[in-house]
Amino acid sequence: MKLILIYLVLFFTAFSQANELTWNLNDVSYLMKIPNKVTETTVHLLSPYSKGSKGELLPHAIFQRLPTLNNAGNGMEIAYKQELKVVSIRIDPCPNSFDPSLCQPEIRLIWQPLEIDRDENRWFAQDAAVHTFYKLNHDQFATLKKELWQLKMINQSKAISTHKLPLQVHPALLNETTAQNFNKTLNTILLKNCGEENLVKVTFMSLLTPNVWWRFGGIVPGSAKWENLKIPRLIPTFQDIFNSAFEPVSMIHNPGVEMDAIFNIHPDNYPENDNIFEVINRGFRYNDDNDYPVFKNKLDAVERFRNPHFSNPNTLDCASCHYADATKFYSEKRFPTLKDVNSYYAFKNPNSSLFNLENNTIAKEATRVVRAFGYFDNKPAINQRTINDSAESAHWLNTKTNK
Helix, strand or coil: CHHHHHHHHHHHHHHHHHHHCCCCHHHHEEECCCCCECCCCCCCCCCCCCEECCEECCCHHHHCCCCCCECCCCCHHHHHHHHEEEEEEEEECCCCCCCHHHCCCEEEEEEEEEEEECCCCEEEECCCEEEEEEECCHHHHHHHHHHHHHHHHHHHHCCCCCCCCCCCECHHHCCCCCHHHHHHHHHHHHHHHCCHHHEEEEEEEEEEECCCEEEEEEEEECCCCEEECCCCCCCCCEEEEECCCCCCCCCCCCCCCCCCCECCCCCCCCCHHHCCHHHHCHHHCCCCCCHHHHHHHHHHHHHHHCCCCCCCCCCCCHHHHHCHHHHHHHHHHHCHHHHHCCCCCCCCCCCCCCCCCCCCCHHHCCCCCCCCEEEEECEEEECHHHHHHHHHHHHHHHHCCCC
16 A cells, blocks of 8 residues: 555656746747836836847837827837837747648747836836747747746756646746846847847837827838738728727726727728627626627627637738727626636637646736737736637647747
């Protein structure tokens, strides 16, 4: 009996250690730690003009082609020189596809303008963002993967594990003994692999009117210069969201309690089964119990928007992706029994023994939060699509490639 117990202990210890030595959510998606106190600085975070072997991360000439990121902000020049910082990073071995022959690995850097709230004497992130995309060939990605794995192993040796943690600020950044070295090493890896040389796309979300009006769009290299990105299912090259909700309490300290929105630009050929206006727009709803079957039906669309197996940035417009969580939240708030409804299109965890798909951020609760992977004010905000994408990227690295 004693030998059996010893065997079981050794078996489960080995099993646990094997799980520790696998890619996980926080190994492919990194949420950085932004400063809080005014005595802290942002020098540890990458800037647009940070430069490595491939050039500056976001050259000024390209940045100038973007619209104003925040109409209530301090202007684009101050944003570029002082405020815009990398707040999160995503590593994707096979973006927008599950076919190995179509893989073009990429690194995505997510930027937000950071500034000090003089009234509360603390840092906060503006509700605006820029995403920059860098393509790697397979040899470059193999080197990147090796470097990130070595960084993971260094953390592992210091008892910093990512095993089955929900996506969050990276645990190495929450530990005072590892934060500085981890931050420095990760930045070095990024500057080696990202720059103007392999920058292939820049997207943005501008805040035109605080809490009310957001604009999505992007630019890509053209034959002679950078030109506007075509958004899937749209005729215009940008997309606006108006949110007319009224919230009687602070949306920051007391997350949203109501959600109404008007997408003032949408495609003429928008598929009816993907049209979620009947949930997110008061003018399209019955606003009584007749909404229940409509909401129930539209949850299929929401789950498709959140599932990388059914949609991706080449097939889905910006607003549908960014408002999926808010739509689900509002539906279940109106009709709690919808939480028990199972959809064929719901994302299935590729490995429940490794990946924790829980969302513990404000994005899960606040209907006004359209952040996908960054900060709302000074709180982490991650949407479910980002979590699901991260699980697929980690699963790909665990099963389709060698470490």
